[in-house]
Amino acid sequence: MSKFTLRWGILATGGIAESFSRDLTVNPETRNVNDIKHEIVAAASSSSADRASQFLKKVGAPSSAKGYGSYEELVADKDVDIIYVATPHSHHYQNAMLCLEGGKNVLCEKAFTVNAAQAKKLAEKAKEKNLFLMEAVWTRYFPLSIYVRDIITSGKIGKVHRTFADLSIGTLPEDAFDNSHRMVNPDLAGGALLDLGIYALTWVFQTLYHTQPESARKAPTVVSSLKKYPTGADEMTTMLLTFPRSEELGGDAHGIATTAFRTTPDPDGKGSAGPAIRVQGDKGEIQVFHPAFRPSKTKLVLFDGTVEEKTFTQPGPGKGSGFYNGFGDDKNPEGEGHGMFWEADECAFALKEGRKEGKYEGLQESIVIMETMDEVRKQNGMTYPEKIETTKFPTQL
Numbered sequence: 001m002s003k004f005t006l007r008w009g010i011l012a013t014g015g016i017a018e019s020f021s022r023d024l025t026v027n028p029e030t031r032n033v034n035d036i037k038h039e040i041v042a043a044a045s046s047s048s049a050d051r052a053s054q055f056l057k058k059v060g061a062p063s064s065a066k067g068y069g070s071y072e073e074l075v076a077d078k079d080v081d082i083i084y085v086a087t088p089h090s091h092h093y094q095n096a097m098l099c100l101e102g103g104k105n106v107l108c109e110k111a112f113t114v115n116a117a118q119a120k121k122l123a124e125k126a127k128e129k130n131l132f133l134m135e136a137v138w139t140r141y142f143p144l145s146i147y148v149r150d151i152i153t154s155g156k157i158g159k160v161h162r163t164f165a166d167l168s169i170g171t172l173p174e175d176a177f178d179n180s181h182r183m184v185n186p187d188l189a190g191g192a193l194l195d196l197g198i199y200a201l202t203w204v205f206q207t208l209y210h211t212q213p214e215s216a217r218k219a220p221t222v223v224s225s226l227k228k229y230p231t232g233a234d235e236m237t238t239m240l241l242t243f244p245r246s247e248e249l250g251g252d253a254h255g256i257a258t259t260a261f262r263t264t265p266d267p268d269g270k271g272s273a274g275p276a277i278r279v280q281g282d283k284g285e286i287q288v289f290h291p292a293f294r295p296s297k298t299k300l301v302l303f304d305g306t307v308e309e310k311t312f313t314q315p316g317p318g319k320g321s322g323f324y325n326g327f328g329d330d331k332n333p334e335g336e337g338h339g340m341f342w343e344a345d346e347c348a349f350a351l352k353e354g355r356k357e358g359k360y361e362g363l364q365e366s367i368v369i370m371e372t373m374d375e376v377r378k379q380n381g382m383t384y385p386e387k388i389e390t391t392k393f394p395t396q397l
């Protein structure tokens with residue numbers, strides 16, 4: 001059988017670009033995906049072509065892959081089918097727009113943009129140019145997430161009324177990040193909400209919103225509280241979302257999404273403190289254990305006494321590999337891939353099938369989530385500099 005090959009260009013050479021690119025080199029057959037292939041054909045660094053070439057070597061790209069010293073050159077490369085945007089949040093809008101204007105399909109890291117207005121502009125541009133565009137919320141494409149959504153839609157836990165979701169990382173920001181770090185720097189749209197809270201929201205949305213028929217999905221109302229870090233970005237944010245839903249589904253549902261630097265739902269690293277995510281219905285609940293961005297354990301607990309635990313490992317290239325994870329303090333278990341290949345596979349399936357959006361989070365849902373975060377920032381007076389909130393393209397950052 002001839003395989004569909006997706007030819008990738010990598011825009012930026014930081015931590016997550018490395019994890020993602022390494023995952024692209026894992027043979028899809030190791031995860032029973034037999035009809036597509038990924039190929040890294042080029043990478044670009046805003047600092048130098050040499051850095052891009054070193055990056056390509058480091059991640060195991062083919063020796064034919066080209067290293068560019070500017071993002072513009074990458075966009076102009078005729079051999080690139082899709083570009084993975086792996087810059088800080090502040091740069092996503094400008095970088096993704098550059099790619100779309102240049103006729104390239106785009107997979108753009110989370111948070112999709114700084115605000116909903118930017119997300120809408122990108123969606124409009126992708127539509128105008130008939131290009132594929134997807135927010136890289138990798139967790140949505142995990143077999144574990146598919147399993148949890150299936151539990152909900154099958155009615156196993158009954159009508160679902162509430163989801164609690166916490167992604168907090170148990171890290172003292174003063175020790176872990178200097179004030180220019182992308183996690184806390186407002187110039188880079190830093191802060192817990194956009195970087196980590198997006199995963200708590202992902203779990204709330206994928207259990208209470210995405211599981212409804214598309215025509216029935218309605219944006220939630222939100223009340224929230226946010227605590228600022230001295231840089232002006234947030235260090236702890238909690239959101240209470242009310243999703244309007246039909247009586248057939250049990251009526252309105254509540255989502256509680258929270259995120260913080262200093263606390264963690266997993267203080268001993270062994271899950272002893274309980275789950276990070278609880279999706280509760282009137283027949284029981286499905287639990288997911290920390291970390292919300294890359295969970296590997298679930299527990300189904302039903303009113304009738306059923307208890308079913310499941311573990312999901314990430315298929316990988318063999319013993320001893322261990323990929324960089326986030327800001328670098330947790331490595332993958334030995335032998336596992338990172339798990340970013342599932343979202344990459346979705347891009348290949350979509351382009352093979354002629355789809356222009358991701359199956360498990362389309363652009364409309366990414367926009368509603370950005371609107372939710374806009375509202376949280378508005379309720380709590382958290383703004384970013386105008387040059388990164390603007391929809392004016394191009395803007396020099």
Ligand SMILES: NC(=O)C1=CN([C@@H]2O[C@H](COP(=O)(O)OP(=O)(O)OC[C@H]3O[C@@H](n4cnc5c(N)ncnc54)[C@H](OP(=O)(O)O)[C@@H]3O)[C@@H](O)[C@H]2O)C=CC1
Binds near residue numbers: 014325
């Ligand atoms: N899905 C996931 O699990 C994770 C996702 N992320 C997301 O990935 C994105 C990048 O995060 P991460 O890779 O950790 O960040 P890094 O700081 O490690 O890398 C960002 C890269 O962006 C490029 N860049 C361009 N302009 C700037 C600038 N002004 N300041 C800093 N970097 C710049 C640089 O690459 P160059 O010099 O080559 O142009 C830099 O190496 C964020 O959106 C983040 O939310 C992050 C961690 C985990």
Ligand SMILES: O=C1OC[C@@H](O)[C@H](O)[C@H]1O
Binds near residue numbers: 326
């Ligand atoms: O997306 C992410 O997931 C993992 C976290 O460690 C990281 O900070 C974040 O950007």
